[in-house]
Amino acid sequence: QQQVKQSPQSLIVQKGGISIINCAYENTAFDYFPWYQQFPGKGPALLIAIRPDVSEKKEGRFTISFNKSAKQFSLHIMDSQPGDSATYFCAAKGADTGRRALTFGSGTRLQVQP
Amino acid sequence: DAGVIQSPRHEVTEMGQEVTLRCKPISGHDYLFWYRQTMMRGLELLIYFNNNVPIDDSGMPEDRFSAKMPNASFSTLKIQPSEPRDSAVYFCASSLRGTGFMNTEAFFGQGTRLTVV
Numbered sequence: 001q002q003q004v005k006q007s008p009q010s011l012i013v014q015k016g017g018i019s020i021i022n023c024a025y026e027n028t029a030f031d032y033f034p035w036y037q038q039f040p041g042k043g044p045a046l047l048i049a050i051r052p053d054v055s056e057k058k059e060g061r062f063t064i065s066f067n068k069s070a071k072q073f074s075l076h077i078m079d080s081q082p083g084d085s086a087t088y089f090c091a092a093k094g095a096d097t098g099r100r101a102l103t104f105g106s107g108t109r110l111q112v113q114p
Numbered sequence: 115d116a117g118v119i120q121s122p123r124h125e126v127t128e129m130g131q132e133v134t135l136r137c138k139p140i141s142g143h144d145y146l147f148w149y150r151q152t153m154m155r156g157l158e159l160l161i162y163f164n165n166n167v168p169i170d171d172s173g174m175p176e177d178r179f180s181a182k183m184p185n186a187s188f189s190t191l192k193i194q195p196s197e198p199r200d201s202a203v204y205f206c207a208s209s210l211r212g213t214g215f216m217n218t219e220a221f222f223g224q225g226t227r228l229t230v231v
Contacts, residue, residue: 032218043118043205043222044157089157093218100211101147101170102220104157 004092006105013112019077021108023090026071030092034102035064035075038087047088048075080112118223120206126229132194135226138187139208147207147220148181148191157205163189164211196230203227 006023013019023033034049050057050064050073057064063076077084090105119138127133139146147162161171166183174181178197183189193200207220 034219041224043207043224045222046219049219100145100164101159101162103159104149106156 004090004103004105006090006108008108009106010109011111013077013080013110015080015082015112015114017080017112019075019080019084019110019112021075021088021090021110022072023074023092023105024070024072025092027092027094027103028071029094030103031094033064033066033073033090033092035062036089036091036104038089038107044089077110080110082112082114085110085112118206118208118221120204120223120226122226123224124227124229126231127196129197129230130195131230132192133196133200133228133230135191135204135206135228137189137191137206137223139189139206140221141187143208143210143221144186145209145211145220146183146189147209148189149205149207149222151203151205151225152201160191160204193228196228198230201229 004023004025031052035047036044037047038044048059048062048064050066052068055066061078066073088108091102093102118140121136144165148160150158150160158173160173161181162169163183179193181191203225205222205225207222209220
């Protein structure tokens with residue numbers, strides 16, 4: 001019930017291409033879905049987040065698409081750049097009730113080739 | 115604010131020794147989380163506190179692990195005795211409870227890389 005499943009494990013994209021990372025969850029009590037970005041030697045940092053009352057959220061080149069009925073959400077990185085090379089984690093948690101800690105996916109290592 | 119501060123950044127210890135990891139959360143945050151990151155298991159929640167009180171410690175792997183939060187500005191994670199399989203990067207994070215959307219963000223420290231030999 002607490003799991004968040006993430007794919008792919010690794011991804012290689014050419015500069016300027018679109019990177020797509022997918023996640024699925026089981027717990028319908030989750031109502032906050034962030035994506036975190038982690039560079040080597042650093043802690044994860046919030047990239048973008050969405051609530052399930054919207055189907056899409058865009059911030060610059062980063063977009064979250066959310067499908068509540070399928071319990072799936074994805075991160076799209078448009079015009080991918082070498083500086084986007086990092087590990088990306090999807091996550092989920094409940095808000096005012098239940099477990100307040102983030103449950104993370106297994107991570108996707110993205111490499112953007114110049 | 116300097117963000118979440120963890121110490122030490124790196125720790126190498128011998129099997130059987132006691133290890134203490136330290137965390138200073140962001141001032142005013144009332145949630146504190148300890149996570150462990152390994153290649154095999156990813157980011158796992160170990161324990162989290164709300165207003166200095168442990169809320170969920172179901173992720174603590176064994177009795178060898180213990181965590182305390184004596185006040186709002188300090189927490190420790192202790193492993194006694196340490197074992198090679200405890201080698202990992204340990205992250206501390208903090209957040210506000212908040213009712214606003216962005217107040218749920220968890221801010222992570224830079225982590226402590228623990229190596230038990």
